[in-house]
Amino acid sequence: MSTTTLTMSEAINRALREALDRPEPMMIVGQDIGPYGGAFGVTRGLSEAYGEETIRDAPLCESGTVGYAIGLAITGVRAVCEIEFFDFVGVAMDQIFNQAAKLHYFTGGKLTVPLVIRTPIVSRMGMGPQHSQSLESWFMHVPGIKIAVPSNAADAYGLLRTALLDNNPVLFVENVRLYGRRGEVETAGPAIPFGKARIAREGTDATVVALSGMVDEALTAAERLAERGISVEVIDPRTLAPLDMETIVGSLRKTMRLAVAHDAHRTLGFGAEIAARCMEEAFDYLDAPVERVACKDVPIPCTPGGIEAVYPSADDVVAAVERLVA
Amino acid sequence: MTIAPIPVDEAVPGPRPDSIASDDLLALYREMMRVRAFEDEVIDAFARGLIPGSTHPCIGAEGIKAGALAALRPDDLVFATYRGHGEVLIKGVDPVGMMAELMGRATGVCKGKGGSMHLSEPSVGLISTNAIVAGHIPMAGGAALSCQFRKTGQVVLCFFGDGASCEGEFFEAMNMAMLWKVPLVFICENNGVAISVPTSKSQATPDIADRARGFGMPAVIVDGNDVLAVRDAVADGVTRARTGGGPSFVECKTVRWERHSAFSAGGSDPVEQRLAWQRVDPIPRFRKSLRAWDIATDAQLDALDEEIRETMRAVREEAERAPLPAPESVYDDVYAP
């Protein structure tokens, strides 16, 4: 076993390089991913190492870019596409949900779409209503697409390696706030399978299922609650499709109380689905209503006070768990 | 420049094209006729409730389908629209598998999942038809980029209609295709109407080819009901693409068969207008030429027509006998292994 310390950004870059080093044809396409190295520097150095044909800067057209990437993928070139901000998926939506997600199905399995669409959540940075959203649940609604949401460098590396071996479209949701976060990354081990949640902290009194940037917030909350004798289990699902309900329900059966924490808006966010699934699959184990810790249902403002007001924090997780164990 | 399909009775056969063998000319006729006979069976099957959903016959556009595909190598790739049964058939997809697919049968080319609007047979180069207007155009560009990147020497044909030319993806795909000089020929079937709205009320300029020219792309406009004119124009584009010259654009002017889809609602047009396509039908028009060039007599062509219709009847009957998929198969192929 060999581990090395990498930032999440470096871990992603490394997984991309490893895939590019394989003999199968592969192309990365997206805006500013070439010599510039990506809007947030994730593809730095790839253009120099693999050439501008392989690491291909695209014009500013998300729909065309994703469409071209699908065209590559269905004709023998593994494709990775970067969308600079999660918010911009809307511009490419038809290509993602009507084309990439459905081609394998409606061709009766004749076409496969080995495509990874990388895009970051850019929350809490004052970028305003059009550059700050977490839209992962839109894609959970569409069968045929896989969704990975890593919360640390090791998971980003391990999950991206899996994504780059998968023959399905994968939405790979990164997080700008986590790009610089360092972590121990195991580089020689097996890739992290999709559909296997990580228990980030074990506990017995309440379960918090947290996504992306909220995993750290949930862990902070768990630490504070532990000082008061409340033992919180924190689960990072890591992939939303497929979703490891077994681990979540297993934890709920133990703690009998569950909260979900995410940066996405509350209404019909990931938490809504988890709440429904817990009710369906573990109704008799719920000792309190499922709590949702989420972004307020308003567009996300620029102003610092507004950011604090709309996004959830460790405090909100603490309050939710307090309500659960009340 | 104004080009419109010439009515059959006014069409005057030109000189016989020397570069094309008689058998190849006859093959063009045969392909058009196969498409016509297939679509007639489709209309009949739809009327009898054998085809779920809707279906969009390409009757009247056989000249575009046969002419364009005659310019391809077998390993070249085709992307088409929901009005693409012709390309699918001519590219070499098994007609029984196609018809079974239209009927949602287990033996259909897409196991009954795709139906009339979603057909795919990558093994013969028919990547897929698509039911989102213009949605497939960027994918066709990507496939062409893939051929260029992998240096396979293949060329991609992308069919779409005048309606698609109003979508943003059309412009994005053309820009990228020209930017990267991908081996792609855009084939615009301009039949003058998008569901109900005529191009006069939807297009700012009469010729869609002008948009391609705006990207610096070589673009020509042809009478889409002149199968040889289409073949020649597409062949130029294919040659350009195969030799690294990048994409081309061929706008084929035609007239739509009477309705948008077999399922369309809305008021009906005057009979005169609905049957306008018959006046410019590419099949009798090409028949006139074959006769004039002494390649086939009417009697020979009648016999060929009858043989083809017989075959397509048998195709439809065989498809009707095919089993429906097991209900639990709806869960298959959501994700690739």
Next chain:
Amino acid sequence: MTAVTLAQLSISMEDGRVSRWLVADGELVSTGQPVVEIETDKATIEIEAPVDGVVRIVAAEGDIVVVDGILAELEPATATTATAPADGRAVLPDSAPLLGESVAPQGLSTATSPRRSGPIASPAARRLAREQAVDLRGVSGSGPGGRIVARDIAAVGAAPTTSVAPDAQRLREAVVGNITASWQQIPHVHIGGELAAGGLVQAREILASSGLDVTVTDLLIVAIAQALVEVPDLNGRRLTDGSVERSTAVHLALAVATENGVVAPVLRNADSLAVSEVTRERRRLVDVARSGVVEGRDLVGGTCTLSNLGAYPVDFFAPVVSGPQIAMIATGRVAEKVVAENGWLGVRPSMWVNVAIDHRASDGEAGGRLLAALERHLTSLAEGLS
């Protein structure tokens, strides 16, 4: 006829005393009119007539009435009749006085107060109550808004009001019922082996020499708990939906013979207790079981059962699994046996251990692993003691 009943006014309220009737027997009352004063553990409150009618008093002043018990009946006044048409609007008979003019009954269709049936409890609490045969109406809720939550069910046994001895006959009936159901419904697989018990004998001697009165059962509990941690397949419960819930902690039920038959109080967290703690708890449980005042909380939540008949000349017996548990462990006497080992004959203390398993939830292979783990833990019992 509509009953005036004693509503549950607080989650802990079980009954109330009729302190004063505010109306006379036979008096006409109207909807919402206070009719009786009730004294509860917390306050004195007035109960209103749910409908109009003539009062027929049932509970006399000074009577204790349980929640939902009947205080009075309200008869519709026979002098007048009214009909309720399909659209729900009441039609007053011609003779009816105008509203507000009198308390004359209007004879509207009866409607009991729209009260929720039963107390508010979380789904988890309802499940636990169901599994442990706890009547929710006797549980006070500590959750938000008085909701009964899981911890309240766990605390039921500890509540002072329930510390009375349950009816011995009822307890015996419950035990018999469970044995019968288990025998009829559980496909059993039995697996047994004669395990080396030298470590057990040695450990007991060492502890006895230090003045500790530790029984073979106590040591068995310790070793079995450790073995169950290693083989969680047999530690837990098979739920009614067929799923198996494995427990991380070992709550070992101990079959204790009493005057009223076998009772199996539960020794909680056996896997994390020291031998001395096991001894103390086992003694307490055996005492309460034999005294006949075993409380509910000592009887519920077992994840496996031990039945030790080693006090008798018993080597082998095949017990009945106590559903919903997955396994029951039966142990016989410790006896010296002649064994052949490495080509030599010798004598060593041995003990038969038999495991009965619910074959729907697990299988004999798990039993084999449990026996192997148990023999290992029995052997190592003496380690660290000398």
